[in-house]
Amino acid sequence: MDVGFIGIGRMGTAMARNLLKAGHRVRAWDISPSARDRIRNDGAEVASSAADAFRGDAVISMLPNDDAMRETFLDSDILAKAGASIHLNMATASIDCTKELADAHRARGVSYVAATVYGRPEMAAERNLNILAAGDPAAIERVQPLFDAMGRKTWRLGDVPTNSSVAKIAGNLMVACIIEAMGEAAALARAYKMSPADVLNAVVGSIFDVPVYRIYAGLISSGKFEPPGFDLRLGLKDAKLALAAGEEVNVPLPFASVLRDNYLDALAHGDGHKDWSAITRVAARRAALE
Amino acid sequence: MDVGFIGIGRMGTAMARNLLKAGHRVRAWDISPSARDRIRNDGAEVASSAADAFRGDAVISMLPNDDAMRETFLDSDILAKAGASIHLNMATASIDCTKELADAHRARGVSYVAATVYGRPEMAAERNLNILAAGDPAAIERVQPLFDAMGRKTWRLGDVPTNSSVAKIAGNLMVACIIEAMGEAAALARAYKMSPADVLNAVVGSIFDVPVYRIYAGLISSGKFEPPGFDLRLGLKDAKLALAAGEEVNVPLPFASVLRDNYLDALAHGDGHKDWSAITRVAARRAALE
Amino acid sequence: MDVGFIGIGRMGTAMARNLLKAGHRVRAWDISPSARDRIRNDGAEVASSAADAFRGDAVISMLPNDDAMRETFLDSDILAKAGASIHLNMATASIDCTKELADAHRARGVSYVAATVYGRPEMAAERNLNILAAGDPAAIERVQPLFDAMGRKTWRLGDVPTNSSVAKIAGNLMVACIIEAMGEAAALARAYKMSPADVLNAVVGSIFDVPVYRIYAGLISSGKFEPPGFDLRLGLKDAKLALAAGEEVNVPLPFASVLRDNYLDALAHGDGHKDWSAITRVAARRAALE
Amino acid sequence: MDVGFIGIGRMGTAMARNLLKAGHRVRAWDISPSARDRIRNDGAEVASSAADAFRGDAVISMLPNDDAMRETFLDSDILAKAGASIHLNMATASIDCTKELADAHRARGVSYVAATVYGRPEMAAERNLNILAAGDPAAIERVQPLFDAMGRKTWRLGDVPTNSSVAKIAGNLMVACIIEAMGEAAALARAYKMSPADVLNAVVGSIFDVPVYRIYAGLISSGKFEPPGFDLRLGLKDAKLALAAGEEVNVPLPFASVLRDNYLDALAHGDGHKDWSAITRVAARRAALE
Secondary structure: OEEEEEOOOHHHHHHHHHHHHOOOEEEEEOOOHHHHHHHHHOOOEEOOOHHHHOOOOEEEEOOOOHHHHHHHHHOOOOHHHOOOOEEEEOOOOOHHHHHHHHHHHHHHOOEEEEEEEEOOHHHHHOOOEEEEEEEOHHHHHHHHHHHHHHEEEEEEOOOOOHHHHHHHHHHHHHHHHHHHHHHHHHHHHHHOOOOHHHHHHHHHHHHOOOHHHHHHHHHHHHOOOOOOOOEHHHHHHHHHHHHHHHHHOOOOOHHHHHHHHHHHHHHHOOOOOOEHHHHHHHHHHHOOOO | OEEEEEOOOHHHHHHHHHHHHOOOEEEEEOOOHHHHHHHHHOOOEEOOOHHHHOOOOEEEEOOOOHHHHHHHHHOOOOHHHOOOOEEEEOOOOOHHHHHHHHHHHHHHOOEEEEEEEEOOHHHHHOOOEEEEEEEOHHHHHHHHHHHHHHEEEEEEOOOOOHHHHHHHHHHHHHHHHHHHHHHHHHHHHHHOOOOHHHHHHHHHHHHOOOHHHHHHHHHHHHOOOOOOOOEHHHHHHHHHHHHHHHHHOOOOOHHHHHHHHHHHHHHHOOOOOOEHHHHHHHHHHHOOOO | OEEEEEOOOHHHHHHHHHHHHOOOEEEEEOOOHHHHHHHHHOOOEEOOOHHHHOOOOEEEEOOOOHHHHHHHHHOOOOHHHOOOOEEEEOOOOOHHHHHHHHHHHHHHOOEEEEEEEEOOHHHHHOOOEEEEEEEOHHHHHHHHHHHHHHEEEEEEOOOOOHHHHHHHHHHHHHHHHHHHHHHHHHHHHHHOOOOHHHHHHHHHHHHOOOHHHHHHHHHHHHOOOOOOOOEHHHHHHHHHHHHHHHHHOOOOOHHHHHHHHHHHHHHHOOOOOOEHHHHHHHHHHHOOOO | OEEEEEOOOHHHHHHHHHHHHOOOEEEEEOOOHHHHHHHHHOOOEEOOOHHHHOOOOEEEEOOOOHHHHHHHHHOOOOHHHOOOOEEEEOOOOOHHHHHHHHHHHHHHOOEEEEEEEEOOHHHHHOOOEEEEEEEOHHHHHHHHHHHHHHEEEEEEOOOOOHHHHHHHHHHHHHHHHHHHHHHHHHHHHHHOOOOHHHHHHHHHHHHOOOHHHHHHHHHHHHOOOOOOOOEHHHHHHHHHHHHHHHHHOOOOOHHHHHHHHHHHHHHHOOOOOOEHHHHHHHHHHHOOOO
16 A cells, blocks of 8 residues: 555654555655654655655554644644545544544545554564554555554454544553552562562562563562653653543543652652653652662 | 361362372361361361361461451460471461461461462462462472462562562552553543443453453453452452551552542442452442443 | 723622722723623723723733633733733633743733732622732732722732742642541541531531631531532632642642542532532542432 | 549640639549649549549540550449449540440440540640530530530530540541641642742631641741641541541541551651651652752
C-alpha cells in the first residue's frame, strides 16, 4: 500500500521501517531534519510537509501530544485536501482531542481511525506492538495489512474513535498502578530490612511473570531510574489524562488521584526526568527510607 | 520423611496428598472429623490431637488465622513436648503473630520456619504452589524435599520468619491493587459505553497475560462474583494485615488505605461473602453505573 | 470616588449598592439588561459597554469565571484605552488567569489589584465581606475607601496579585474540607443510629461555634440541599482550582484529591445542582445509609 | 455530693478541684503518689485504692486509655462491690471498650454514664469543658450538678453510652481534618512564596474565628511544634479509633485514611512526640518545602 507517515520519532521510525520491510511504500514527514534523513536512508520517500505526506491509501500519524495533533490537523487546511486517504492516528490523545479530531475528519469526509498502541520503541522494532483500533470497521479492515506489518495483534474496539483512547488510558493507568503497588510493597520490605529484590522477585516470579512486571521490579529493586524508559512527567500526563477522562463522565478514580499526588511529590523532589517508576521513591521517602 | 500435619482444610488436604504421593509418611490432625476421615482415606495416619501430630522429622501447620495459631501453639504446652521436629508454618499470619510464634519456638528450642504460599487449592492439588520460606537455613535445607513435593518453587527469604509474612502480605497487596485498578478501568470503560471485557481483554492480552489477570478480568467483565474464590471479608483482612504491617514500621500505604475504604463500602452493600473482586463494584457504583 | 463596575450579578449588585450608599459615583455594566435596570434604579449610571465602564478613579470587576475575564480584558482592546484607572478584580480567578491578567495590565501600564472576597451575597449586602487584596501597595492604599465601603476588613497580602488567588483558593479548600469532615462524622453517627444533628451540634457548639459551621451542620443534619447556596458544580470547580494551583508548584493535596473524587460521585448521582454540602451524601451512600 | 475520682492526671486534677470548689466531697485515687499528694493539698480525701474510691453518690473516672480502664474496671472485682454509685467515665474509650464497660456495669447493676469531654487541661481549670453525656437519663439528671461544676455545657446524647464515644471520636476527627486542611493550605502558600501566617490568618480571621483554629494556625505558621499540647502519637491513636469505629459499622472514612498515612509519615520522620499539628510538616515535606 501507499502510506503517508507523519511523526517519525523513535516509535514512528521503528513502525515505518516495518512497513517498508513488508513492502509498503512510505512517504514520511517530521519536523526534525535528522529524523527525515534517517528514514530516507531506510528507503522511505520524504515528504515536503505534513500536508504533502497526507495522501495515498492511508496516512499514519504518531505525534507526541494533543498540541502537536491539533496544530497539524485542526489548525491547518490539511484535512480539506486529504482526498480518500484513511487517517490512522496511532498516538495517544486525550478524550477531548480525540473527539475534536474525529469531528473534524467527519466534517471533511476523511476516514479516521484511532489506533493507539501498547509497546515501547524496541517492541515496535520487533513488530511486537498491540494495536487498539477504533473507527469505521470497513476502514480498519482495509488497513489491517498495515497493522499486521507493525504489530503482533490488533484489538478491534468498535467504531467510536474515543474507544481506543479510553482503552489506552485505562491500560496506562493499570501499569502506573502496579508500579505504585510495587513501590508500596518495596517500602514495606525495606522497612523490615529485607531486600526489595527478594520480595518483588518472589511475588513477580510466582504470579506476575510477564515482562512489564519484571522490568519494573528490576528498576525498583536496583533504584536505577536513569536514563528513563518513560519519563515521569509523561506519567503525570497520563494520570491527568485518566483523571480528565473520568471527569468527563463522572467516574471517580481514587487510585489515579493517589498517583497524581505522588507524581507531584516526585517532581517536587527533582525526579521529573527520571523513569516514571521513580514514583516508587515517594513511598520510600515517606517512610524515611531514602 | 515422617511428617505431622496440623490443619487439613482445602489447602492442607491438597498439600498432604502430594506429600503422600511423594512417599512421605503423614500423621494428620484437624478439628473437623470429616476432614480427618477424608485424609485417612487418602492413606494418612490420623493423630489423636494437635500435640500427637507434632512429632517426626517435620510438622506442617496450615491453620486459618492468628487466633487458631495462637490457641494451638501458644496457649498449650505443645511446644514443650515438641522434640526435634522442625515446624513449618505455611499459613499466613500477621507480623505480630509470626513474631510471637518465632519467639515461643526459640524459647523452647523448636526449629521454626515460616513458609507462606501463593496458590489456591487447585494449584496446591497440581503441586503448583510457590513457597516463601524464611527461618533457619539448615532447617529449610532439610525440609526442601517436602517443599518440592508440594510446590513448583521455593523462594528463600532469609532467616527471619517474619520475612515470609512480609512477602506474602506484600504480594497479596499487589494482587488486591490490580483488582482495584481493573475496577477503575472497567468503570471508565462502562461510562464510555464500552464493554469492560473488550477493554480488559485488550490490556491483559497485550501486557498482563498471566492467569491472575485473566481470572480477575473475567470475573470483573462478567460481574459474576459468586461463588467466591476468595471471600471479600478475607480481602479486607489482608488489607488490614498490610496496614498493620506498615504501621509497625511507619510505612504509609495509600493504596492499601483506599482498598480498606472500598472493602468497607462493599461490605456495607452486602458483598462481604462474594469474591473479593466484587470490590470493583464500588468504582462502578460510585460512578452510578450499577 | 468615581468608580466603574463590571459584572453586577448578585454579589456585584450588593457591593455596588454599598458604594453608592457611601457616596461614591458608580458607572456599571453587565451583559444582562435586567441587571443594568436594577442598578440604575439604585442610583448608578449605566455604561454602554464594559469599555465604557472602564474609566474613572477605579474599576471593580466581578465576573463569574476565567473565560468571562479573559474575554472581557484580554480578548479586547479595553486595557489599551484604560487610562489611569486602578483595576480591582474582586472575582476568583485561577492562578494562570490571574497571571495572564496581571501581565496584560502591566504591559499596558494599568494598575491591577486582585481583591478576592470571602462572603456570600447576603454578607456583601451587610458590608460584611473580608477582602484579600494583593497588588501595588500604593494603589491598594488609594482604593482603601472603596474596600471600606464594601467590607468589614481588608487583608493585605503583598504586591503579587496571585497571592490573592492563592489565599482565596486555600480558604475555599478549607471550607470544602470541613464539609467533607462533617459528612464523614455524620455518616459515622448515622451508622451508630445517632442523630447527625445531635453529634454535629455538640461538636460545633463546643469548639467550632462560627456561622460557616453552623450553616453546614444544619444543612447536613436536615439533608436539605435545595435550593443551593453554592452550587456543587462550583465546588468541583474550586477543588480543581486548588489542584491546578498545587500542580503548578508541585504541591500534592491529598484532601483536595478526595474532594474531587467525591464531587464526581455526587455529580454521577445527580446532585450537581444541589448545594455543595450535598457532597456529604457520598459518605452516607458509601456506608449504605441512603 | 459525695464523689469518688479515679485518675487524677492533669485533666482529672483540674476537674476534681472544680468539684471541691463547688462544695462537693471528693475521694480521689491515682496510681501516682505525687498526684495523690497534690489533690490532698487541694482538700480532697485520698482513697487507698481504686476500689476504695468507688463509692458515694457518684464516681468519676479519667484514665488514660482502654488498657487502664479494662484493668481497673473489668479485670478486678471493683464493680461487684460498687453499691449504688453512678459511674461517670469521662475519658475517651474505643467503641469496643465502651461496650464492654457498659455490659459489665449492667451485669453488676451499676449505673454507667459515658461522659467524654472537649477541652484541654487549661479549659478544665476554667470550668470551660463541653461534656458529652450518654447513658441512663435519670442517672445523668442526678449528676448534672457535678457536670455543672466542671463544664460550661452538657450535651445529652441519649441512653446508649457508646454515643458519647462516637461523638467524641467524630469531633476529634473533625479537628484533625482542619489541621491537615490548614497544612495543605500552608504548603500551597509557601510554594507560592507567601507567608503561611498571612494566608491562615486571613482565612481564619475571616471565617473561622474560634480558638481551635487560631491556636493551630499559630502553631503551623510558626512551625513551633514543641512542647506538644497534644502528642502526635495520640493523634494517630485517635485516627485509628475513628477508623476502627467506622470499620465496626462499615463506614469508609477517606479523610481519616489520609490522616493515618500522614501520621505514619510524621512518625517515620521523628515527629511522634511533637504536637499533633506537626502532621502539617508532611504536606510541606512532600512539596519539598522543608
